[in-house]
Amino acid sequence: MLRTWVTDRFGLELPLVGAPMAGVSDGRLAAAVSAAGGLGMFGVPATAAPSWIAEQAAVAAGGGRPYGIGLMAWALDDDPGQLDAVLDARPSLVSVSYGPFDRYVEPLREAGIVVATQAGTTDEARAAERAGVDVVVARGGEGGGHGRAEVATLPLLQSVLDAVRIPVLAAGGIAGARGLAAVLAAGAEGAWVGTAFLGCAETTLSDTARERVMGASETGTAYGRVFDVAQRLAWPAEFGGRALRNAFFDRWAGREEALAVDEGAPAELAAARRTDDFGTAYIYAGQAVGMVRERRTAADVVAAFAAAEELLGRFTP
Incomplete structure (x- = not known):
């Protein structure tokens, strides 16, 4: 079994976190990823009502496994009710990124929630550590959705690992076991994966959108x-x-x-x-969208990442 900080902290079978893709991942996808042995998350759209967060959190928590929620810091100022709904839901992990996130770290930690933020530069990762987050996501420019595009995943990951002492997850361009093995070998505690799940029926994408992806x-x-x-x-x-x-x-x-x-x-x-x-x-x-070629379940996608252990084992005497 691949054991890292993230597997031990959340009781996972694989060091894999399903990225909180707002508008694509809801409670159903989060629950499916968690049930398969990863840590599933759902993303909160900027205009989502607190009641929607509560509904999706109930779905994500339905299987009894840890799950997470992703928030956009720039949107919280306009709707503080989103944060209240997340605090009420008590997920295992909350990612709050993109904007003045630091003001939300302490309320989340006081509620017993592990706090992450996504960083697109080494300076952002250092700022996240100073703000008191528990884990930083080194998100390279290859990643889908929003973030910076100045630095690719591998150079960013190496620099961030040297710069901070808190656990680091890697994101951007990781769509299978080879990518997971690569970032684990570099020193990441796990992978933060979104695009690999776009072909799954558990997303909110329509059939037409999934065909476009594939x-x-x-x-x-x-x-x-x-x-x-x-x-x-x-x-x-x-x-x-x-x-x-x-x-x-x-x-x-x-x-x-x-x-x-x-x-x-x-x-x-x-x-x-x-x-x-x-x-x-x-x-x-x-x-990594070029690697999404067929319809699969979230469980199938998670299971495919398990081959990272065999890949890493090639270098064990």
């Missing part, structure tokens, strides 16, 4: 702020998003100032999301 290549993603600007979301400018490249992105990339005042773009994007028109609507995914 048809994408490793070069089929793009990083930027186009979809956030079009939705008038208040994401901090330093945190863009990596999604499947499409015609809407290509039309507006580099023209974000014009997009911000275009009256028709928000409605166009909203309509495309309602109708699964992914020539316009977004699907957030990382560069």
Whole structure:
């Protein structure tokens, strides 16, 4: 068995955390990942009501296994009820990232919750340690969804491991046993994985979206702020998003100032999301999307990561 800080702390079979993908992972996916031996998480969208958090937490906790919740720091100022709902739910782990997260660390820790934050640079990891988080996620630019894109996973991970004393998880571009073995060998306590689960029925993605994911290549993603600007979301400018490249992105990339005042773009994007028109609507995914080739259950995905033990065993005398 691969034993690390994260497996021992949460009683896991594998050092694997399902990333809290807002809009993709809800309580059902979190529960499925946890039941399979990892630590499942669900992400809280910026506009989610506290009641939604409570409902999804009940689903995630239904199997009796540890689970986690991901929060966006920039959204909490507008809706402090989200934090209250998370404190009431008492998950095992809470990730609070992207914005002024430090003010939320102590309330979560006082509630007995392990606190993580995602860092895209070594300086951000150092700041997370100073803020008192229990574990930092070194998230490289290959990762899907939101974050920084300045540094790739492997150089970031090496630097962060040298810079902090708290446990470190690795994120970005890890989609199977080889990736898990690589980051464990480097010294990470586990992997934080999102894109690998996009082909699973337990996500909230439609069948059309899953087909789009499974048809994408490793070069089929793009990083930027186009979809956030079009939705008038208040994401901090330093945190863009990596999604499947499409015609809407290509039309507006580099023209974000014009997009911000275009009256028709928000409605166009909203309509495309309602109708699964992914020539316009977004699907957030990382560069590992080229490895997602078939429909699988979350349990299948988690089980495939177990081969990391055999890979690492090749170097044991």
